[in-house]
Amino acid sequence: FKTINHIHELLSAFMDNFIKFDVSDEVIEKERQIIIHEIKMSKDSIHFNLYKDLMKMMYTDYCIYSDVGGETQDVLKITHDILEKSFNTFYNPENMTLVVTGNVVYEEIFELLENHQFNKKQWPKFNKIKPIINYDKLKEHHIVKTKNDVEEPMINFTVRIPRTLILQKDREFLHIALGSIIANVLGLGSKTFDYLEKNNLMNISFYTKLTIEKSYGYLSVFIQTNKVLRYKKTMLDILLKIAKEPLDKELFEVNKRNVLGNYITLFDNLSRVHNLLCNTIIEGVNIDQYLQHIINLRLEDLEPYKAIFTNDNIYSITYLKAKKN
Numbered sequence: 001f002k003t004i005n006h007i008h009e010l011l012s013a014f015m016d017n018f019i020k021f022d023v024s025d026e027v028i029e030k031e032r033q034i035i036i037h038e039i040k041m042s043k044d045s046i047h048f049n050l051y052k053d054l055m056k057m058m059y060t061d062y063c064i065y066s067d068v069g070g071e072t073q074d075v076l077k078i079t080h081d082i083l084e085k086s087f088n089t090f091y092n093p094e095n096m097t098l099v100v101t102g103n104v105v106y107e108e109i110f111e112l113l114e115n116h117q118f119n120k121k122q123w124p125k126f127n128k129i130k131p132i133i134n135y136d137k138l139k140e141h142h143i144v145k146t147k148n149d150v151e152e153p154m155i156n157f158t159v160r161i162p163r164t165l166i167l168q169k170d171r172e173f174l175h176i177a178l179g180s181i182i183a184n185v186l187g188l189g190s191k192t193f194d195y196l197e198k199n200n201l202m203n204i205s206f207y208t209k210l211t212i213e214k215s216y217g218y219l220s221v222f223i224q225t226n227k228v229l230r231y232k233k234t235m236l237d238i239l240l241k242i243a244k245e246p247l248d249k250e251l252f253e254v255n256k257r258n259v260l261g262n263y264i265t266l267f268d269n270l271s272r273v274h275n276l277l278c279n280t281i282i283e284g285v286n287i288d289q290y291l292q293h294i295i296n297l298r299l300e301d302l303e304p305y306k307a308i309f310t311n312d313n314i315y316s317i318t319y320l321k322a323k324k325n
Helices: 006-016 025-043 046-058 071-078 080-090 104-113 163-168 171-186 191-198 228-241 248-264 270-283 287-296 299-308
Strands: 140-148 152-159 209-214 217-224 313-320
Touching: 006 104, 006 152, 006 209, 025 046, 025 071, 025 080, 046 104, 046 140, 046 152, 071 299, 152 228, 163 171, 163 191, 171 209, 171 248, 171 287, 171 299, 217 270, 228 270, 248 287, 270 287
Parallel strands: 140 313
Antiparallel strands: 152 217, 152 313, 209 217
16 A cells, blocks of 8 residues: 555554454455456456467466466355465465555564564464476467457467476576567567568567566567468567577667666656565565676576577467458
8 A cells, every 4th residue: 555644553454454354245245246257357358368378388287377266166166264264374474575665764664563463463384385387298389279359360479488497597597588588689679670570570569578487487479460471480480590599799788778777767766666676575586686687697698598499499379360151
């Protein structure tokens, strides 16, 4: 929450929410209907279905691509007792993080928290569950589907990051290294970006996204275009060439300065600082170390990471508009 005044009273009231599960059956039923509605909406989302299909191609684990809200039948089974047990299990100090940012006296905040009933409650031991991701190789790497709700063909390439790389390497540095490679090859100002634009294979729907979780990770490249065959061949060639061709040293330095510049300007905005702290603390990232990684990054440091761009790790799915009868 945000506030200008009465931080102590508001924080105390906020912490009261985590002491005891106090939700009526009427509220539970109301929320149940809202969640069911949201599940139905997500299933109607063409982008969500595209994401799920890609995840199914890369991983056999349902937990990766399942909706966080579960299925409708799961929500219907939820009872007051289940919610209370979940509350007491997961709303545990060992599984929670509190971030306070702003012009406050931190000693007073610590004292308030120390004396709050939240800290006096007898909490059960919290056992963290480590997900085990199945990395069995799947046969299909490139799939085409027809969809009635597709207005313009959608193409999504993904590059699956090998599990060994995620487990063996510093996740912070892995994210920086792969992000630098993508910016160098597909970012604004790159030769590839200019080539795609010049050949009408680039539009405003194009984007890249790098996702690295604790047990799995992937790079996603998305576009909506009518030039399906030409784009797919071109993008596959681009991704495969990353492992073989040298990166642009000048663009590498430009991108590095841009990233550092973005972090510098971020500290001018309290809300952005707060969000950064929340994300880094939850992910267990040391922001000082992260920035130091960027500062010390050299072009040659990226070479080992280019090796992931192989046919074995590249997947794609294409959604075509179904023809009208």
